[in-house]
Amino acid sequence: MTNAYQRKKQPERVRQQLLDVAARLSLEQGIAAVTLEKVSQAAGVSKGGLLHHFPNKLALLDGLFDELIGRFDRAIEAAMADDEVDQGRFTRAYLTVCFALDAEAEGQGWRVLTIALLAEPHLKARWREWVERRSGEFAATDGSPNCLLARFAADGIWLADLMQSHDIDASARTVLLRKLKALSLQ
């Protein structure tokens, strides 16, 4: 039973390991320099094993993007589950997740990887789809100009964190987050 379970889980673990290695190589060398060959070697997985999961580099980048978007979606869902007010709930969750990213030690790595992936036209289009789908899904509760502004401000802070362009200490961040959450209710 245990062996069957492990065997069933094995491909998923290999897939995850390949993605972790691809993420690390992308950060170290830039996405353009990442090849299937390098990922297969660095992960200690045969080229055939890699091709089973990712038939080409585009599939690998899609896999990385799925991973990032999946984490983002799950974090947003978790934050929404803690919020009992309908109006602006998605926006407050979006704010919470964007602001929390900074606290994670690995936050900067994810930001760098995200902006690098978004340089790919295909993934830029997928991000556009995500924005459109979520904006439609939460139009009734989060469609106001104030909610849109609050989310744009969160994106601006995300960009500032990526560029390390602003010195915002923890208490100033708390003030900004509180103000933006208030805006989502106006």
Next chain:
Amino acid sequence: MTNAYQRKKQPERVRQQLLDVAARLSLEQGIAAVTLEKVSQAAGVSKGGLLHHFPNKLALLDGLFDELIGRFDRAIEAAMADDEVDQGRFTRAYLTVCFALDAEAEGQGWRVLTIALLAEPHLKARWREWVERRSGEFAATDGSPNCLLARFAADGIWLADLMQSHDIDASARTVLLRKLKALSLQ
């Protein structure tokens, strides 16, 4: 007199031409692929002539950054000159310039070049210096959390324009700009 004037102006024109070519090549091929050799050939300027203005690639990238920041500063100054209210004047000018960039046909090219340049650690540090200097300079009039939020929202919209991630029509943009300018006065 005319000839002396032209001779004096000539080096400045060559420098500008080299920067224009470097900007175009950076957009077409990516900054990493741009070499002094390629710029000198594409501009039809001798390698010696190029080296007179830009002794190495870093100096060339610095020149491109100076050009972008110079345009940004001049646009902000012009917008500030039209505004008679002290409180939030820098923030409103920053908003006006960020929102206006979209209207320019060449706006997208400048955005792509900016984000590509900001991937260079040295230029990221120079952007940080700009933010710190301006924040200090206008602390008395634009230091409130509301002004900071408004500028972050403008950065978020700049990022959305770069990524082409949001469909915001002209009238929605006008509403957002009006709301953010109002925020700079609160």
